[in-house]
Amino acid sequence: MIISNKSSAALFARAVKKIPGGVNSPVRAWQAVGQSPVFIDRAEGAALFDADGNRFIDYVGSYGPAILGHAHPAVVAAIADQARAGLCFGAPTALEVELAELLSAAIPAAEKVRLVSSGTEAGMTAIRLARAATGRPGIIKFDGCYHGHSDSLLVRAGSGALTLGVPDSAGVPAALAALTRVAPYNSLEAVAGYFAAEPGKIAAVIVEPLAANMGVVAPAPGFLKDLGDLAHRHGALLICDEVISGFRLRYGTASELYGADPDLLMLGKIVGGGMPLAAVAGRAALMDLLAPLGPVYQAGTLSGNPIAVRAGLETLKLLARPGTYERLEAAGARLETGLRGALATTRRTGTVNRAGSLLTMFLGVARVANADDARRSSNADYAQFFHAMFARGINLAPSQFEAMFISLAHTDADLDATIAAAHAALAAAGA
Numbered sequence: 001m002i003i004s005n006k007s008s009a010a011l012f013a014r015a016v017k018k019i020p021g022g023v024n025s026p027v028r029a030w031q032a033v034g035q036s037p038v039f040i041d042r043a044e045g046a047a048l049f050d051a052d053g054n055r056f057i058d059y060v061g062s063y064g065p066a067i068l069g070h071a072h073p074a075v076v077a078a079i080a081d082q083a084r085a086g087l088c089f090g091a092p093t094a095l096e097v098e099l100a101e102l103l104s105a106a107i108p109a110a111e112k113v114r115l116v117s118s119g120t121e122a123g124m125t126a127i128r129l130a131r132a133a134t135g136r137p138g139i140i141k142f143d144g145c146y147h148g149h150s151d152s153l154l155v156r157a158g159s160g161a162l163t164l165g166v167p168d169s170a171g172v173p174a175a176l177a178a179l180t181r182v183a184p185y186n187s188l189e190a191v192a193g194y195f196a197a198e199p200g201k202i203a204a205v206i207v208e209p210l211a212a213n214m215g216v217v218a219p220a221p222g223f224l225k226d227l228g229d230l231a232h233r234h235g236a237l238l239i240c241d242e243v244i245s246g247f248r249l250r251y252g253t254a255s256e257l258y259g260a261d262p263d264l265l266m267l268g269k270i271v272g273g274g275m276p277l278a279a280v281a282g283r284a285a286l287m288d289l290l291a292p293l294g295p296v297y298q299a300g301t302l303s304g305n306p307i308a309v310r311a312g313l314e315t316l317k318l319l320a321r322p323g324t325y326e327r328l329e330a331a332g333a334r335l336e337t338g339l340r341g342a343l344a345t346t347r348r349t350g351t352v353n354r355a356g357s358l359l360t361m362f363l364g365v366a367r368v369a370n371a372d373d374a375r376r377s378s379n380a381d382y383a384q385f386f387h388a389m390f391a392r393g394i395n396l397a398p399s400q401f402e403a404m405f406i407s408l409a410h411t412d413a414d415l416d417a418t419i420a421a422a423h424a425a426l427a428a429a430g431a
């Protein structure tokens with residue numbers, strides 16, 4: 001199957017002249033799969049249409065928000081309705097109260113909620129709160145977990161798992177990055193080691209309760225509960241980053257599903273229904289440290305934007321309907337079984353990690369439980385697979401280290417077509 005990309009290629013040529021790398025977020029440049037990206041014209045349900053008129057079954061799902069499928073008519077109607085009432089006011093609205101009440105009712109740990117515009121802001125605010133509450137500077141994060149691009153969180157392990165934080169980006173002062181400790185995901189021992197080595201220095205441990213930025217990696221049984229207990233024993237807080245996992249596996253958080261009890265949590269993606277909206281939430285005593293009540297400053301011109309809030313409210317309302325998560329689980333299981341079957345019949349080495357409607361097929365490795373395992377997977381094999389799937393009308397994330405996001409709009413026929421494409425793609429790429 002040959003796919004024309006004339007229009008996309010022309011747009012990219014224009015884009016690189018005026019936009020750094022041609023994109024407004026790096027992974028969109030498709031560098032990991034060695035090709036210039038397609039430009040999207042529109043999307044509907046599980047389908048994505050590019051600038052050349054090609055149609056794809058989409059598993060990127062805007063990296064998480066599109067759990068209802070793209071452009072759900074009820075969400076679009078809510079947005080249009082709100083737009084007629086005004087785009088933003090810089091003043092409080094009833095809608096924000098409604099969303100805060102709804103999130104708080106669904107998430108016991110979210111006693112209070114502050115809306116922001118991106119997951120990055122939520123993470124930045126969560127660690128500022130933790131530092132203010134504890135009077136300590138240090139943060140422990142996990143290798144392969146992403147919490148947005150604020151300075152303190154843009155750090156992962158160096159060569160050794162227990163090394164000091166090394167910034168992932170130029171421009172992050174080394175002195176700031178050095179306050180971030182990085183442990184292997186699922187390693188309680190590494191975290192205990194940091195607490196023992198630096199008593200009274202660590203403000204918080206921040207974790208994705210379901211890791212989804214090294215590909216999907218589930219927490220080991222009991223890991224999150226033990227992590228919270230360990231942090232609390234040492235006077236530190238537990239921050240659960242639910243930007244991807246919130247409302248993805250159940251109507252509420254993954255933390256609760258896996259037995260964690262966070263002091264603070266971050267939400268994003270799904271709760272904004274595809275509009276720029278995220279949240280930091282947590283225990284009232286901590287949240288009340290925020291200005292104007294408390295000494296921790298945090299603000300935003302577009303925070304609680306009414307259109308974004310309407311999109312989020314409508315999305316959550318639809319997700320609350322009975323059967324939602326059973327359907328997503330069934331779709332995830334169908335795709336997982338099919339992809340495992342495709343690996344087996346084509347005799348390719350690989351594994352599928354899945355939680356509900358999130359999954360990653362790692363190629364070249366048999367098991368992935370942390371970022372070191374994920375890094376041992378084959379980027380070259382994935383790039384080949386990506387292109388072979390793309391040529392068959394399946395849009396996957398352009399990197400081995402992202403999840404596939406299934407939506408309520410994916411039909412069994414979509415999933416079966418994807419599985420058939422995977423058989424052919426794996427057979428072709430392995431030849």
Ligand code: PMP
Pocket residue numbers: 063117118119120121123146147148149208213241242243244268269278
């Ligand atoms: N946390 C997690 C777990 C994420 O996956 C992301 C984004 N992919 C973020 C935080 C940052 O969110 P945003 O891109 O909205 O800043």
